Amino acid sequence: MKEKILILGAGMIQVPIIEKAKRLGYVVLVLDGSAEAPGMKLADYSFVISTLDAESALQIAIEHQVDAVITTSDYPVNVVAMLCEKLNLIGISPFAAEVCTNKYLQRKLALQFGIKCPQFVKLNFNHLSAYTVPFSYPVIVKPLDSSASRGITIVYEESALADAFVQAKRYSRTDEFLIEEFIEGKEYSIEGLVQQGRLHVLGITEKFLEEAEGMLFPVEIGHVCSVVFEASLQERVVHFADSVVQAFQIDNSALHLEFKLFNNQIYLIECAGRPGGDFIASDLIPLATGIDLLEGLIKIAMGQELRIERSIDRYAGIKFLDRSNYHRLAAYLQQSSHASISRFTIEAYKDAPLQSSLDRLGYFIACDKNKERLIEILDGK
Template identity: 40%
Template sequence: MKKLLILGAGEMQLPIIEKAKSLGVYTIVADMNASAVGMQYADRALVVSTMDLDMLKQYALELDIDGILTTSDAPVNIVASISEEFGLPAMSSNVASICTNKYLQRKLFRENQILTPSFYLCNQSTELSSFCDFPYVVKPVDSSASRGVQLVNGMEELRKAFENAMLYSRHHQVLIEDFIVGREFSVETFTQNNETSIVAITEKMVIGEKQGYFVEDTHIEPARISEQEYKLIADTVLNAIKLIGLDNCPSHTEVKLNDTGAYIIEIACRLGGDYITSDLVPLSTGVDMLGNLINCSLGMPIDIVHKYHKCSAIQFLNTLNYERCVNFVKSSYSLAVVRYDIKPYSDAVIMSSLDRLGYIILQTDTMGKMEEILRMIK
C-alpha cells in the first residue's frame, strides 16, 4: 500500500484526505491542531506544524513515505524540500519559492515580457508619500485567500491598508501595485514529466471592490469566453508556467483579461481552492483533479481527458443574497444543487473568503440554465 503524507487537516484539506482513503492509499496527515477535522480520517495523524521542516523530514524518513502533497499555499515549500531530499515527485524548491512569493513572480514576469501589473516592493521603512497615482492594490507578498489585500484610492486608505497587509506577511514585505481593470478568470492545469495540460478555465466574479476588497463571490465553468480569448489566456498561462519551470504538480493561475491582453495576477503550484478543483472541474469535465494530484504525487500517470461537457458553478452567500439563496435550496430548482453549506447569518463586512456565509454548488446541462439560476440567487 502506498503511503502519502498530506500537510494540513482543515476543512479545505478534507476532500483530498477522503479521496486518498477511497483510492486505498495509506494516509498520513499532519496538522498542529489535533482537533482538525481531517485528523479523524487519517490512517496516521501527526500533531505537528505543517511548517516544521525538520520534524516532518524525520517522520517522512521513519514512515518511509511514497509521496507528499498539500492543497494549501504555505506548506508548498515544505513539500518541495522533502520531495527533493527523498527523491519524490513534486515541484522543485525554486518553483515553490517563486509560487509562494508574489514579488518573485512579478519580477520574473516583468523581466520576460509577460503581462503583469506594475509593482513596488515595500517594507516598514518605505516612504508611502511617494505614491500618488491612485488607485493601487496593496497586498502581502506571501499570503492567500485575499487576506490583507485591498484596493485603495487615497493616502489615508493606503496607510491603513499597508499596515494591515504587513500583518499578514511572514517576510514583512508588501506589494503596492497598479490596479488592472478587466474580467477575472482562473486556469487549472497539471504538469507531469514537463508536459502541461489546461484542464479548465473558470470565470470569476468578486464582491467588495467599492469597499476596497476582492472576495470571490461566483465561479462558473466553463468560462464564457470566445475561442480567441481562450487562446490568449491559454498561451499566456502556458508561457508563464514554462518560464517558472513547473513540473510534477498542478497549478492555479489567476488572470485578468482586458483590451490590452491577459495579465497574470498570480500563479500557485497547487490545486485551485474555493471548491474549484474539488467540485467544479469534476462536475463540468469529469476530470478527477484530487485523484490526479494523488497520482502525480505518487509518480503515477494522471488522466486529464474530459469525460463530458457540462456546466458547474458555485455561488457564495453574502449579506445581500443570503435570503434568496436559503429560499432557493428549498425550491424546485434545487434539483441543480449538488450540495450546499449555509452558515448562520451575520452582517459583518466580507473582507476575505473566510468571512463568507456559505455556498451553493450547482451543475446544469446548459449554460442558459445555469445563467437563469444565477440570476435568481445573485
C-alpha cells in the same frame, strides 16, 4: 504493502484530497497544527504538527517511509518541495514553490520573460515615511505571502495608503509588501496539472466578485467553469499559461493561475502551485468536465502517467453566502428542489462585513448545460 501518502494540512480545504487518497486505497498520513481539524479523523495516521514545521514533517516522512507528499493549500507548498527534494520523491521543486508563494518573485520573473503583469514596487514596512506611489490610483497593496485575499486592500487615494499598509502588515510573515497598479477587466483562473514539463489545462474558471462600499478588496462570491473562449483567444490563453509554467519552472504539480483580460491583453495576477480552492478542484472541474483533478494530482506524486480525457461538457458553478444575500439564498436553498443543485452548506448568520473568503456564511454548487441558466440558478432565480 500499501503505498503511503503524507498530506500537509487537514482543514476543510484538504478533506477532499484525504478522502480521494483513501478511496484510491492509499495509507494516508496527515499533519495539521490543530487537533480539531476535520481531516485528522479521516486519515490512517494524524499528527498535531504545524504544516510549516519542515523538520518534524521530514522525520515523520522518513519514519513512515512515505511514497508521496502533497498539499492543496498555499502555506505548506515550500515544505512539500523540501521534503520531495530530500527524499527523492516526485513533486514541485523548491525554486518553483518559492516563486508560487511569493508575489514579488512572480512579478520579477514575469517581467524577465515578457509576461504582462501590473506595474509594481516592493516596499519595506520600516521605510514608509512620505512614500509617493509611482503610478496612478487606484492601486493594490498586498503582502508578498498572503492567501484568501487577506491583507489586500484596493486604495483609491493617497490618504488611505497608511491604513492599507497596516492591513498588509497584519497578514504578512515578512517585512515586505507590494504596491501594484489596479488592472481593470474580468478575472479568470486556469486550472491545470503539470507532469514532466507538460501542462494539461483542465478548465478555465470565471470569477464573480463582490464590490460593496467599505470593502477593502473585492472578494470572490462565485465561480463558473469550464469557460471556453473563441478559438484565437483560447489559444493565446493556453500559450500564456505555458509561458508562466516555463518561466516559473513549475513541474509535477497542480496549477492555479489567475489572470485578467483587459483591452485584448492577458495580465498575470497570481500563480499557485496547488489546486484551485473554493471547491474548484474537488467539485467544479469534475462536474463540468468529468476530469478528476485531485486523482490526477495524486497520480503525479505517485509517478503514474496522466491520461486526461474530458467526458462531460457542461458548466458548473458555486455561489457563496454572505450577510448581503444570506436570508434570501438560505430560504431559496431550503425550499428548492432544483435538480441542478448538487449540494449546499448554510452556516449560522453573522452580521459581519465580507472582507475575505473567511467571512462567507455558506455555499451551494450547481451545474447546467447552459451558462446563463446556471448563473440564474446561482443567483437564486
